[in-house]
Amino acid sequence: MSDRRTFLKGVGASAVGGLSLLSAGTASAAAPPADEYIAADPSNYSDDYRGAADIDWVVVHITDGTWGSAVNWFQDSRADVSAHYVVRNSDGYTAQMVDEQDVAWHAGGFNSNAIGIEHEWHDGQNGISDAAYAASADIVDHVASAYDVPKQYFTDPCAAANASGGIVGHTNAPKYGDCGNTSYKSCPQPAWDWGRYMEFVDGSAGDGGSGGDDGGSGGSYAWEYFSNGDQGEDVYTIQYLLEQQGYDLQYHDGIYGSEVEGAIESFQSASGLAVDGVVGPNTWDALVVTVAGPNDDPWWATYAAQHSLRYGHGYSIAVDGYYGSETEGAIESFQSGAGLAVDGIVGPNTWQALVDLT
Ligand SMILES: [Zn+2]
Known part of the structure; x- marks a missing residue:
């Protein structure tokens, strides 16, 4: 199954459209909202060469583990999962791991039109910091202007299924457009505060971004969730x-x-x-x-x-x-x-x- 991907990688940037000028294959530079590009393993996403019209959604996630463990896992060929961005909770530092025109694997049945953002959070952290919300809002701002994605959020999967695009939590993303078919996962709860996040997305959070130092102490770990289809x-x-x-x-x-x-x-x-x-x-x-x-x-x-x-x-x-x-x-x-x-x-x-x- 990797043959097609390998072939497409081999075709190289010359065969694809304007987006590739920003970020082509494994030699990518981070898009403007990210601090660093750390390439996910090529077996953890689909080469897709999406155009701007194909990108309609931002899906927000929490890692249920450390930023580093998520970044490491997406680089691991056994993972079979990835996200475009991973935001660190302590300071909002952001790694881009998959090119936006490629399809990252973060919300099954909803990935093909989505940009996935993972936010570091695990048990013992109070919530998402303002620094992380601000960094994530910067990504939304970029996605909204680059791909004409509306800055509206949905917590009702049926409303999302009937909308042309926006921001949705993993738990409410309607699989294959069927709002009766969503992830069993609670992600991005219990961490996520839509009200606070949208203050940053809307630019109404004032100075904000002061950073929340609410965790990350050594020796504090969380159980990750595993279910059918996971590997590793x-x-x-x-x-x-x-x-x-x-x-x-x-x-x-x-x-x-x-x-x-x-x-x-x-x-x-x-x-x-x-x-x-x-x-x-x-x-x-x-x-x-x-x-x-x-x-x-x-x-x-x-x-x-x-x-x-x-x-x-x-x-x-x-x-x-x-x-x-x-x-x-x-x-x-x-x-x-x-x-x-x-x-x-x-x-x-x-x-x-x-x-x-x-
Ligand atoms: Zn998730």
């Missing part, structure tokens, strides 16, 4: 932890498919959780098993931690399910780097950091 190192973690919980899986392949979804639903039901097949904070809390050291023997959980340390975090250790000094050293090194208590024990906080930082 954290899905291996889910698969191995399901094995630890007694679910016998056929596949350990880092792909969240129907087998993982079915096992998660069984686990949720058995654990008294809402059964939705989505691994969110409550399911993670129930799923993780503490790896306490050589005298404790959760084999699959140890294997999961080793696999994450090796393939998600770059520690060249054996992945064998046995806790020895090599595993202990890697855990302690990871904990130190992540700002966690260094005790060699993979408990809930260390599990959360292992997942959040991949």
